[in-house]
Amino acid sequence: MDTSTVRAALVLEDGTILSGRAFGAIGSSFGEAVFCTGMTGYQETLTDPSYHGQIVVQTAPQIGNTGWNDEDGESARIQVAGYVVRDASRRASNWRSRRGLGEELARQGIVGVTGVDTRSLTRRLRERGAMRAGVFSGDALTGPAEMTALVQAGPVMAGAELASRVSTAEPYVRPAVGTARFRVAVLDLGVKANTLRMLAARGIESHVLPASCSPDRLMALEPDGVFLSNGPGDPAAMTPAVELARAVLERRIPLFGICFGNQILGRALGRPTYKMRYGHRGTNIPVVDSATGRVSITAQNHGFAVEGEPGERFDSPYGAALVSHHCLNDGAVEGLRCLDVPAFSVQYHPEAAAGPHDAASLFDDFVSLMGEAS
Template sequence: MDKAYLVLENGTVFEGEAFGALGQSLGELVFATGMTGYQETITDPSYAGQIVIQTAPHIGIVGMNERDEESSKIWVAGYVVKDPSRMASNFRAERTLQSDLIAQAVVGISNIDTRALTIMIRDAGAMRAGIFSGDAIKSNAEMIAKVNEAPEMKGRKLSDVVTTPNRYTISAKGGRIGSVAILDLGIKKSTLEHLSERGLDVQVFPADVDAKTLLAEKPDAVFFSNGPGDPEASNAQVELLREVLRAGKPFFGICFGNQLLGRALGFDTYKLAFGHRGINQPVMHADTGRVEVTAHNHGFAVKLEGDQAQSPAGFGLVKVSHRGLNDGVVEGLECQDIPAFSVQYHPEAAAGPHDSHYLFDKFIQMIKERR
């Protein structure tokens, strides 16, 4: 096996074996805690610019298949696993994880102590890192220098990298209820399916669309998707959302869309130490006291002290609808004076859990009430 090195910006170097393509990969090093759903993870556009550590030790046994892809490609900048499966053993498998990583030039590393690495990130916070294999291997000093030259995630705008280049439409399935305009900031296929299957004609717009163009289609509602990057670097989308809210359109945002709603309402966002990533994150629903097990992928959050506050931007009262139980992070916003709400997590959760599918039904009900 070819040697590979994982190099952290703090100077730590892990030696392992190459997994996937040979070469060099740079990005923000983060960990994902799901024991399943690795295909949904690596094809999620929200992971653009990030090197992902899988905390589950054995990865790849169920292979890869077209149905479970959340987008058209693998988006992770690099991939770190402890023990990759030597074969794909599942009736739905069409390819192996290794073959897809190689085919899409994704550089990875295996057979390192991912538990020690995860603890390091948990204690020190997410940091820049690089994976080096093949001809990319240099001296430790040279590789560390490469890592420290890489851009930090804070301040990065990545929606333009992951968005659709052209507008497209998906027709409603079953009885038509209305239409929704979606700002594609890195949307997942499962989200589109949830909306169209509930009777919505889905109009997907590139991230750089302006409010006039989007609202000219007279959508019954607007949806902002998940996506990568720093919400403080997305001022144009924040202004677009303010126009949507002023127009009185029902709004639902998830993940990055939640952060942009927070900013549009006038609240600040901030970078988490190591973020939330995985399909086993507990969240409390404030109104019911119900605990949902949810899927997450975010490194930033909305800053809102207390359980409610007036919108500094003039949109009325805003309640914190959900909070993360591990650290109290704001995981949902619900406006009391305008038809708008959002959650920080991923209610589509294709790999599970399905506790939060009701949020799509809530969106549909909001549309029906406003028509």
């Protein structure tokens, strides 16, 4: 079905309405409008479970020119609530492409809009913050007041528990590549496929567990280490995951967390978290290691952060800890390291799919931590 002539609009909770044309499925969808600055990797962005419940605005001017393939998904389905682009490519050109992006969006029921001034929209979201939004097309496109009221009636992201919606329902095992060196319990809060690939490449057998996993169930695996994955929602709503992290810290099992996992570890250490104005979402975000001064360009996708100051040392129920990394753009906490128990985390994505690979060595640091503890 050709939807290029079907009218569509993005409606923000402040009453802003941006008109365009339908891209993907026809209808309406609701979520939190956020922007992603990545110039590449739209398929990985769309399938990243951390984007569950969000309407993603791409700042790159043209999206869809490499189509859709069957290899680059970070999960089994598209996770975004809606999609907003400036210029949807009219044709795809890539040797791995199996179908067009618009076709795949429609196949999975994702309502999108193209022809929107995404530069103006991104400036509004930067100035006023991420906000509730709706994408409307076809018969769902009604009057401004009616559409705005529907958007304003939607749930807010603060306080939202979304990890259970994207986590695995049943445990499963991702084998190591070659000989298994370590057994790791992966708490699936929305884990990305490339994370499991990178663990497997280092001889790690990953036992992927549901977000609701209890400490007893995890400990029964007798893991060499525990990994806390990325995921969507508010970390303040994740009490079971925080309690599990505390149980791991008490037993001194090596722990590594990324993104949402960084926030879970932070709360386990007694640090508050907060909702950022518009978050960090892209593949070009500079982070500095407070100990070495080394700067890494990182891939990120988060709207919440741990409270703290660059290089800050603090006491926790598990001994001393420090803010190990921070963002050069705004000073936000980008990493935590415990000094008395074997645990560390980062707010960014060392698996970087798509994105830079500056931080891939953090997986090796996790392996070293488990080796020291064994």
